Structures are given as C-alpha cells and as structure tokens.
Amino acid sequence: MRTAMLRSVLKRSSSNLMNSTTSAYGVRRGFASESAPERKVAVLGAAGGIGQPLALLMKLNPLVSKLALYDIAGTPGVAADVSHINTRSEVVGFMGEEQLGQALEGSDVVIIPAGVPRKPGMTRDDLFNINAGIVKSLCTAIAKYCPHALVNMISNPVNSTVPIASEVFKKAGTYDEKKLFGVTTLDVVRAKTFYAGKAKVNVAEVNVPVVGGHAGITILPLFSQATPKANLPDEDIKALTKRTQDGGTEVVEAKAGKGSATLSMAYAGAIFADACLKGLNGVPDVVECSFVQSSVTELPFFASKVRLGKNGVEEVLGLGPLSDYEKEGLEALKPELKSSIEKGIKFANQS
C-alpha cells in the first residue's frame, strides 16, 4: 500500500520534471517486470548521505532489475535494509575495492555520489583535492568493467569531475561522449520550486531550463523560458537566479557542518537516472538538463537540455532565446567554467 503510494508520488513528480508526454517510467499502466527490459544500476558511494536515499529511490523504480550498492564501507547493512522492500529489483551490496568489479559488471547505468561534501565556508572546488582522486579511480574501474554504461556523475566539483571522467575514459580507449553526464538536475529542481513559490503557480506544472555548470555563477537558470509564464519583475528574476545559484550553500549553511544536500539530491539523482533508463528503453522525447560534452558554446562541456535515447545523449539542445540578463550571466560564467574544466583535464593527465 505504502510502496504503491511512494511509487505513485515518485511517478508523478518524475513526469513533472520532464518535457515528456510519456509516463514517468515509460510504461503507461500496470507495469509488469515482463514488459520492461532487464536493467542493472550501480550506485558508487551508496552508504553515504546521498547514496542511501538514492538507493531507496532506485529500489522503488520498476525499470531497475538489479541494484548494486557499492561503497568502501557500510554497504552490507544498506543493501540488507533496502533489499527487504518488495519491489522488482534484486539488491546486492559490495564493499571495498576488491568487490568494485563485481558491483560494476553488467551495469547499464552507474551513479556516482562518492566523495566528500562541503562544510560551511567551502566552495565546491575546495573538494577537488579529495574527490578528483576518488572519481579517477572509480572511472578507471568503470572503463574496465562496464565501459558501455551511462555514467551519472554527482560527485563535486561536477564542473571538474566530468572532464576528469572523460580523460580517464579516453586514456582507456572507452570514451563515448554520449554516455557521460554531470548531474545538474538539483539545480532544475530548485529553480522550479523557487519559481513556483514566487510566481504562485502550481509547482507540478513548472518547467525551467538551467544551463552552464554546477557551481555558483556557473549555474544559469533561464527564467525567461520558464513556464507557465508569470512576467515577474526584474528584481524577482535576479533574486530567483541568485537563490538558485546559492541553493547548495543555503543547505550547507543550514546543516552547519553536517554536510550538504542529500535528500533533495537523492530525489534529483533518481529523476535523472530514471530519465536515462527511459531513454535506454526507447521512450521518446525524454529531455533533461545535464552537463555534457557540448558544442552549444565554445566550452567543451556545458549543461543544457539534452534528449536521451537508446545510446545515451541523442541530441544536445541549444539554449533558445536568452534575455539580456541571461546573456550577461552566460558571458560571466564562461571564465570560471573554463578553468574548472581545464583543472579536471590537467589533473587526469598528470597523475
């Protein structure tokens, strides 16, 4: 009963997040395991603040048939707990590097929330020194054990960890730009929530693209394209933009040393992984914003709307018409985003 309720909440919220006419899981009614293909999802960092609720939400997703939960510690408990939920997927926990290969083998989608979170006063870039190495070693294993999987990178700084992953895959000869995604869905989730509150419209009907990157001013919500239209005054748009850009910091400060967004991130991560699975399953018109290899601007990676398909990225969509304020924001974010991308590429090639 409760599972059905949770599933229906996830299903409704998920459809709201997508510019898609199809149902959240690509199967309109009466989902049955026999109608959806086998799909293995691996979560790396599954015992963490994001990893645990994300494991729960992926366990509720009927598109998943196998759920591999990997971490350096704590996964047997998380896996035993989640595995008792009476939904489709078989859950297995893997702990320690010697089990990483098994966790990854056969994966269709690998979600990476492994690494340290921010404390008050830190920027996402301050996490680079620790998280860059973690991401590099996990991606080296992905190249070896599941080179064709779609990779959903959550670990910060996303603006650098995605370029690191691309370089690791290039070196291994497995890079496919269609299969690497920086997860920026939380920026979209926040932009929608904040816009709905200000515009006093039904949040379930709101759509707002968020482009650029995933840190401070590199996060550029395009409220001029928000629907339903609300004609908010310029000062409201500026305040909404700033709040979206500082959304992560708002949570870090409120948690006062106990980490950063975990629950809203797990929700956002589950929405994005679900979109990837739907794309793989051939559901049409699955569109989400993501930080991907891109030629939308002169930068090699950029977040914008992306159409997902059977091979991952089917099409990177353009920015659409921008307001003057957004044009300024776009120019202002480029130097920082460029240097974060270059920092990631340099790290991957020197170490």
Ligand SMILES: NC(=O)C1=CN([C@@H]2O[C@H](COP(=O)(O)OP(=O)(O)OC[C@H]3O[C@@H](n4cnc5c(N)ncnc54)[C@H](O)[C@@H]3O)[C@@H](O)[C@H]2O)C=CC1
């Ligand atoms: N993309 C986004 O929008 C967001 C990204 N994040 C980022 O997600 C990351 C994780 O955040 P939390 O879950 O709050 O942190 P956490 O510290 O609660 O959990 C991280 C987990 O990663 C594990 N881990 C560390 N090294 C590992 C390795 N080599 N292999 C596998 N697992 C490993 C840890 O054991 C821990 O369980 C942080 O980098 C954070 O900044 C957080 C929120 C939003």
Ligand SMILES: O=C([O-])CC(=O)C(=O)O
């Ligand atoms: O702010 C952080 O450090 C975590 C994060 O990326 C977010 O909440 O958007």
